[in-house]
Amino acid sequence: MPLPSVRRRTFLAGSVATTLAVTLAGCASAGGGGGDDDNRFFIVGFAVPEAANDAIFEKFQETPEGEGLELSGSYGASGDQSRAVVNGAQADYVHFSLEGDVTRLVDADLVADDWNSGPTQGIVSSSVAVLVVEEGNPLGITGWDDLTRDDVQVVTADPASSGAARWNILAAYGAQIAAGKSEAEAEDYMVELFDHVSTWAGSGREATEAFENGLGNVLISYENEAILTRQQGRSYDYIVPDSTLLIENPGAILKDANPAAQDWLDFVLSEEGQTEFVRKGFRPVGDVDIDVEVEGANDPSDPFPTPTNLLTIADDFGGWSATNEKWFDEGALYEQLRAR
Structure with a gap:
């Protein structure tokens, strides 16, 4: 998949302003999210993108679709996290390192088999x-x-x-x-x-x-x-x-997810969502044109050679x-x- 361009402009990447709760809660319906608590959104992911997802969620909370939502996130080794969801860990959205860790959830009937049919083939970060x-x-x-x-x-x-x-x-x-x-x-x-x-x-x-x-x-x-x-x-x-x-990392929403899950995924793939990924050092995916300087890169004005x-x-x-x-x-x- 070709990488979208990142134009040069001076911009100092900001830090996440709040620390979001981290939990790995079991639930009666394996992988289910939402339930009676429609204001809590559960992300289960591999360890590396936690800071980026936190920053994206802050921006998502400023939208009508995300207003009032609170985030619970659990992060660890990708395969372990995928198996935890199969075994009952609560999740509305998963963000894993490998395609196979989402496929495991498809096989368990927790994620739709067309999860990767969109324009980025299910990839949310790279x-x-x-x-x-x-x-x-x-x-x-x-x-x-x-x-x-x-x-x-x-x-x-x-x-x-x-x-x-x-x-x-x-x-x-x-x-x-x-x-x-x-x-x-x-x-x-x-x-x-x-x-x-x-x-x-x-x-x-x-x-x-x-x-x-x-x-x-x-x-x-x-x-x-x-x-x-x-x-x-x-x-x-x-x-x-x-x-x-x-490196292409997949993301997917669960079948029994919080109603806001699709709006969240759409926001993740939007220019605003991908901009937050870029600020944390990820290369963007999809048809976006990101215009920020990336603090910490070898060349912040041209961060992705x-x-x-x-x-x-x-x-x-x-x-x-x-x-x-x-x-x-x-x-x-x-x-x-x-x-x-």
Whole structure:
């Protein structure tokens, strides 16, 4: 999916003014939202977009459709959050890292099977995989090949629980193929990379925290997570590799959702909603033209450089169904390479 443009203009990204409640409440009807409390809206999501969703919801509350609504949000590892909704966690809207985490809800009859039929195919936020390093980049990291150096210890999330980890691993592998390596050579690289991982974190956010605690010297992460970390006052650098993967995160409303859920999703995909994503470091999706400066980006006035090779799951990996079968199903390539 092509990325909309972000025009240059000076604008200082603001911080979220209020802290919104965080809860993961069970309910009698699995996945149901609303109920007798039509003024509360439940978001269940992966860890990374919490700040952006909070900022968007503040703007949504200023609209007639969102007036009077209160937000409860639960955030964690994408796969864990998806399974929690299947097991009864209350949700009106889900925002996950991976398509498969929404498909799990479709299979459980909690989300309509046409959830991804809209103009963005169900995608509500996007980013790219980047390499986060210590301030000043003392190791001189420039790209994926540096991650197998003897002096490098890598932090990444674990695919067993985290959607972010799957994006990270596929980005590293895809970059090797884009560089002209055979599949066997790319697999050998991945074995070396895994040998250099010092910390396999439970989620993308936990990986960032591990890096901050000095448990490695290169973090594989989302571009937006790197930008948000800098907005919050931490001093790190990040590198957008020449070859990297476009990260596309899905959002969907549940069948038994608060009546305001469709209005919320429409607002998320509007220019105003996507602007809040951009301010938090996400690349915009849909037919929008965002005109803000992004605090914390390497170049705030031109925050989202286009990599030389921008890989996608659809074009370079055959879609998520084929990718999961090859890489992440039980006994598939990821487990094989970890065991080598």
